[in-house]
Amino acid sequence: MAEFVEVETGKGSDALDRRPQLSAAQKMAQKRKAPIIVAKLDRLSRDVHFISGLMTHRTPFIVAELGADADPFMLHLYAALAKQERRLISQRTKDALAAKSAGSPAGRHQRWRAPRSCGPSCELAGQSARAIAAELNTRNLPTPGRGPWHAVQVIRVLRRLED
Numbered sequence: 001m002a003e004f005v006e007v008e009t010g011k012g013s014d015a016l017d018r019r020p021q022l023s024a025a026q027k028m029a030q031k032r033k034a035p036i037i038v039a040k041l042d043r044l045s046r047d048v049h050f051i052s053g054l055m056t057h058r059t060p061f062i063v064a065e066l067g068a069d070a071d072p073f074m075l076h077l078y079a080a081l082a083k084q085e086r087r088l089i090s091q092r093t094k095d096a097l098a099a100k101s102a103g104s105p106a107g108r109h110q111r112w113r114a115p116r117s118c119g120p121s122c123e124l125a126g127q128s129a130r131a132i133a134a135e136l137n138t139r140n141l142p143t144p145g146r147g148p149w150h151a152v153q154v155i156r157v158l159r160r161l162e163d
Contacts, residue, residue, distance in 0.1 A: 002028060016050075026059055035060035041075065042082040051079040129154040 006021035016023055022044075029036045038044045041063045045051055054061060055072055062068050066078070127135070133149035143149055 001032060001034060029059065029061075035062045037062045037064060039063075040065045041078045042085070045079070046082040046086040048076065048079040048083050051075060129158070 002025070004021040004025040006019055008019045008021075016026075025036050028034075036044070036059065038061065041051070044054075044061060044063070055075065063070055063075070063078075066074065129151040132154045133151050136149040136154075141149070143153055
């Protein structure tokens with residue numbers, strides 16, 4: 001029927017007031033008795049209360065990623081996950097801005113903090129990725145691709161370990 005594109009944030013209790021395209025889509029959907037279709041739930045909102053409100057007010061919507069028969073309970077779970085992701089994105093952005101304002105580009109020269117149960121790798125804790133790469137190369141420990149270690153590879157491995 002129509003395509004509505006919007007770049008406004010869906011954050012906050014007044015999200016619908018700040019999102020005229022979503023309001024227009026909602027009015028058209030109600031008028032034509034058709035659902036609003038979004039690619040992903042977080043494109044509709046990252047707020048559980050907002051998603052729940054749409055469901056309570058019987059505003060039909062379909063999340064293409066989840067299918068037309070998505071269970072309301074699952075929609076609530078996905079909305080909660082989207083809200084958590086919004087919080088994490090916000091925190092990462094704040095951390096990066098703080099690191100940048102401190103004079104260091106975000107992510108550069110970070111020191112590795114050992115996981116709680118790190119075993120023998122604890123001896124590398126507190127060292128930079130570059131220092132860890134140098135130590136692994138000194139010990140003749142090859143990368144999975146059988147090449148030498150570089151700081152970028154160490155950072156990727158450490159990120160995977162943190163997840």
